[in-house]
Amino acid sequence: MKPYQGQRLSLLTQHGKEQVIKPVLDQWCGSEVVHTQAFDTDTLGTFTRDVERSGTQLDAARKKARIGMALTGLKMGLASEGSFSSDPCTGMFSWNYELVILVDEVRQLELHWVQSAPCMALNACVNHWEQALEFAQQAKFPGHHLVVRPDGADHPQFQKGIASPEALRAAFDWAKGISHEGVVFIENDLRAHANPTRMQTIHQATTVLAQQMNSCCPQCGSAGFWVRDVIRGLPCRCCGQPTALPLAKRWTCKQCDHHQDVRSDSAQWADPRSCEACNP
Ligand SMILES: [Zn+2]
Ligand SMILES: [Zn+2]
Structure with a gap:
């Protein structure tokens, strides 16, 4: 029998990650993932730079897992946390690190995996609608959603989750109207449900975590060998x-x-x- 067969695992996420995490764990480990979104994870940090994450990526994932366990009353919990930087070889491309964690209070065990992959995390300053359309195509819109703000990357006002050409046009006109220079800053929305490339990397990270959970120590039989x-x-x-x-x-x-x-x-x-x- 697999170590997590029939076990209930909490999963706190608001951004649709349960769509890729739950099926893997339920099928590969025979567990039952219990999804909750009864806590606003955006208060722990956002990719739109309005809420800074405190601590490391691993700290943040562990914290989410423990909040999920508390909310569901379960002794085992899952969570995931992403981060973005440049690729480790050339530094020229956007790179995504997806961490998926299992916190198991019954066994006093913590397992995690970090999957890294190229990602869709582009940004640009544009003045004209045609430039906005050109950028949108490079950013794999509308499959990948966009964030729009006036002036530049740090303007406090923004619209996120832009998913249709009509919404993009409206956001472009809104931002251009606010900007003194008529400059509009557009970027990929990095939230998982808005970024299928990222969702794929979360899926890959989850498959490795599931394999760890199924792998038993030949000496003591514990999961996570x-x-x-x-x-x-x-x-x-x-x-x-x-x-x-x-x-x-x-x-x-x-x-x-x-x-x-x-x-x-x-x-x-x-x-x-x-x-x-x-x-x-
Ligand atoms: Zn030699
Ligand atoms: Zn062992």
Whole structure:
């Protein structure tokens, strides 16, 4: 039997994330996700820069999970929290990190996974309606919704969740009317229900969390036996010295600290070019 078979898990979310989280957990883990939106999660932080999130992404997710558990009276809860920055390689593209967490008070266990992926998070300042339409196309509107404000990124007034050409036209005229320079700032709405690209990344993060929840420690049987480290030291083909390349993945139990190093079948030896001794 799977560890979370028949277990009820709370899920606090307001932005439609239950549509991708609940089916994965219910089907893969046999659990019953109980959705609640009895708390305004926007008070913990928004992507429209009007409410700053306090603490880390993990802190925020944990807090949401615990509020959801309190609201539903359940001992186990799920939550997710997203963040956005630039891609780690070139820094030129928008990048999205989606964290999904399980807080399990019965087992005193916490599991989470962060999935990163390119995202649809564009913005632009425009003066003319034609430019607004052009931007909307790049931003994958109307499938992805938009936020519009006068002047620039930090104007306190804005309209979000814009999902139709008519609403976009009205918002554009509204913002242009307020701006002294006639400048309109348009950006992707980053809330999950307004951003299908993000929703897909949340789905991917959830599938990994579900796999962790199903993976049991061979020593103590607890859920959450998972790869948490990479062991380096793949030996050089020429001299046999350990290199910095990965040698094995370390599977670790969070409950009893049992671990297993599993070597990959693909690479037995490192190329001498990666060897400090052969190629200093
Ligand atoms: Zn264990
Ligand atoms: Zn060598």
